[in-house]
Amino acid sequence: MSQVRVRFAPSPTGFFHIGSARTALFNGLYARHTGGKFILRIEDTDKERNSDAFLKVIFDSMRWLGMDWDEGPEVGGDYGPYFQSQRTGLYKAKLQELAAKGRAYEKDGAWWLRLEGARTAAYDEHLKKDYEKVDAAPMVLHDLVRGQVARVEDRDFVIFRSNGEPVFHFVNVVDDIEMRITHVIRGEDHLSNTSKHLELFKAFGVEPPKYAHIPLILKTDGPGKMSKRDKGALIEEYQQRRYLPSAVRNYLCLLGWTPADGKEVLPIEEIIRQFEISAVHQSNARFDERKMSHVNAQTLRNLPAAEFAALARPILLESKVIDASVSDARLAEILGIVQEKVVSLEHLPEFMGFFFTADFKPDEGAKANLTKKGGDPVARVRELLPVLEAAAWNEPALEAAFAAVGAAHERKPTDYFAPVRFAVSGQGGGAHLLGVLRVLGRDTTLARLKSFAA
RNA sequence: GCCUCCUUCGUCUAGCCCGGUCCAGGACACCUCGUUUUCACUGAGGUAACUGGGGUUCGAAUCCCCAAGGGGGCGCCA
Numbered sequence: 333m334s335q336v337r338v339r340f341a342p343s344p345t346g347f348f349h350i351g352s353a354r355t356a357l358f359n360g361l362y363a364r365h366t367g368g369k370f371i372l373r374i375e376d377t378d379k380e381r382n383s384d385a386f387l388k389v390i391f392d393s394m395r396w397l398g399m400d401w402d403e404g405p406e407v408g409g410d411y412g413p414y415f416q417s418q419r420t421g422l423y424k425a426k427l428q429e430l431a432a433k434g435r436a437y438e439k440d441g442a443w444w445l446r447l448e449g450a451r452t453a454a455y456d457e458h459l460k461k462d463y464e465k466v467d468a469a470p471m472v473l474h475d476l477v478r479g480q481v482a483r484v485e486d487r488d489f490v491i492f493r494s495n496g497e498p499v500f501h502f503v504n505v506v507d508d509i510e511m512r513i514t515h516v517i518r519g520e521d522h523l524s525n526t527s528k529h530l531e532l533f534k535a536f537g538v539e540p541p542k543y544a545h546i547p548l549i550l551k552t553d554g555p556g557k558m559s560k561r562d563k564g565a566l567i568e569e570y571q572q573r574r575y576l577p578s579a580v581r582n583y584l585c586l587l588g589w590t591p592a593d594g595k596e597v598l599p600i601e602e603i604i605r606q607f608e609i610s611a612v613h614q615s616n617a618r619f620d621e622r623k624m625s626h627v628n629a630q631t632l633r634n635l636p637a638a639e640f641a642a643l644a645r646p647i648l649l650e651s652k653v654i655d656a657s658v659s660d661a662r663l664a665e666i667l668g669i670v671q672e673k674v675v676s677l678e679h680l681p682e683f684m685g686f687f688f689t690a691d692f693k694p695d696e697g698a699k700a701n702l703t704k705k706g707g708d709p710v711a712r713v714r715e716l717l718p719v720l721e722a723a724a725w726n727e728p729a730l731e732a733a734f735a736a737v738g739a740a741h742e743r744k745p746t747d748y749f750a751p752v753r754f755a756v757s758g759q760g761g762g763a764h765l766l767g768v769l770r771v772l773g774r775d776t777t778l779a780r781l782k783s784f785a786a
Numbered sequence: 787g788c789c790u791c792c793u794u795c796g797u798c799u800a801g802c803c804c805g806g807u808c809c810a811g812g813a814c815a816c817c818u819c820g821u822u823u824u825c826a827c828u829g830a831g832g833u834a835a836c837u838g839g840g841g842u843u844c845g846a847a848u849c850c851c852c853a854a855g856g857g858g859g860c861g862c863c864a
Contacts, residue, residue, distance in 0.1 A: 483789065615791090615856095762826080
């Protein structure tokens with residue numbers, strides 16, 4: 333079989349929707365899996381609804397997600413131009429081709445595709461109007477995901493508007509032919525359009541590509557598919573919230589497809605290796621922000637330390653937690669104990685800000701919890717202070733100090749943990765406490781404890 | 787109204803094609819417990835599902851039919 337050629341064909345009419353991202357992703361995965369080509373084509377035939385700003389959103393989002401295209405805008409290719417607005421001549425020529433065959437005709441200023449079959453008058457309950465029903469043969473689709481799906485297209489449809497512009501169904505098919513597309517992977521919302529497309533391929537006398545209609549992403553709760561107004565529906569939201577693009581991509585793969593080996597958090601190379609269209613699910617999936625967040629956290633913790641640091645530094649700079657004077661070595665030391673606990677880059681500044689300033693904002697909830705377990709927190713810190721002052725500043729010694737003070741006052745060593753954490757960080761949770769004290773350093777730790785106990 | 791797709795824990799799903807190994811496995815979330823480390827960590831447990839009804843069969847989550855529910859489409863939008 334010849335080389336696989338798939339395309340993602342968005343219309344720059346809005347934001348980059350999570351469903352679009354996944355469609356693009358599945359196309360890209362299939363291209364990479366098979367060693368084929370991934371083509372980006374911009375469907376901007378409707379001038380009323382297009383904008384250059386939206387175009388940039390598509391490019392930025394796709395690149396952010398690591399979905400680079402082999403042919404298309406900004407990269408070129410042998411089958412361009414890749415903007416449908418620049419292919420008008422081609423569409424007109426193809427329309428003439430159908431007209432010459434007697435398969436297209438003009439009516440009310442628009443051009444229509446003429447279906448083959450006997451005609452009768454009928455009434456459409458939905459549109460509340462009469463129409464000419466065509467007794468056409470069913471179009472049988474052998475969908476790679478859904479199997480055989482037959483549907484009858486029973487009336488002629490518009491392929492060129494009266495304003496001279498071609499409609500979606502027409503350009504979509506013409507370009508798939510001209511661009512030598514071998515597989516069309518798209519959302520299930522296009523399933524019932526496919527009979528129109530198959531009629532067009534038939535009219536052109538061209539063998540249609542293989543189709544794969546993938547399930548849709550539904551709202552977390554409530555009826556219907558994700559709409560752009562739903563929380564979490566737009567890729568830019570994840571960029572703003574510091575999600576790792578690889579984690580977003582990973583989660584999106586899990587919506588509609590399952591890795592054969594059952595591992596859910598896995599690198600893109602492994603996803604590409606395992607990805608099969610035949611394994612794509614048939615049923616729609618509900619979007620789950622919490623699971624996505626979990627995938628993000630897992631991915632974050634699995635990052636090599638250097639990579640984590642490279643991501644963390646600009647975020648900490650931007651939030652003014654650190655300035656440029658903080659050395660890589662110092663940052664690495666802190667990040668070393670933070671990475672295993674933090675769940676998102678978004679929360680990194682508040683999670684580790686106390687390492688750089690004593691002027692942190694105490695967590696009121698944590699403060700309220702202090703007295704619950706260990707009694708009076710100030711008393712605990714006072715008991716502990718002299719022992720810590722005498723201790724060597726490494727984790728085993730610090731652990732021994734907590735144990736000693738606990739034994740001396742007939743308390744559990746852990747009764748001292750929460751007060752100490754709160755005193756040095758203002759928080760109720762966070763990185764491993766002994767590590768925090770070690771990295772914070774003897775002087776800073778003791779100073780904050782004294783200040784707390786004063 | 788018509789066309790079409792889908793239907794396993796709250797959610798994402800494995801199993802279904804090739805019926806018995808499934809009183810249905812995993813993950814997220816939730817709950818409980820654990821550690822001389824509190825915790826946004828980690829470990830161990832737990833609650834929780836084959837939409838319903840017929841049929842085929844010795845035997846059905848798995849095959850067939852019907853119903854119900856959900857999704858999508860029905861535009862000179864894409």
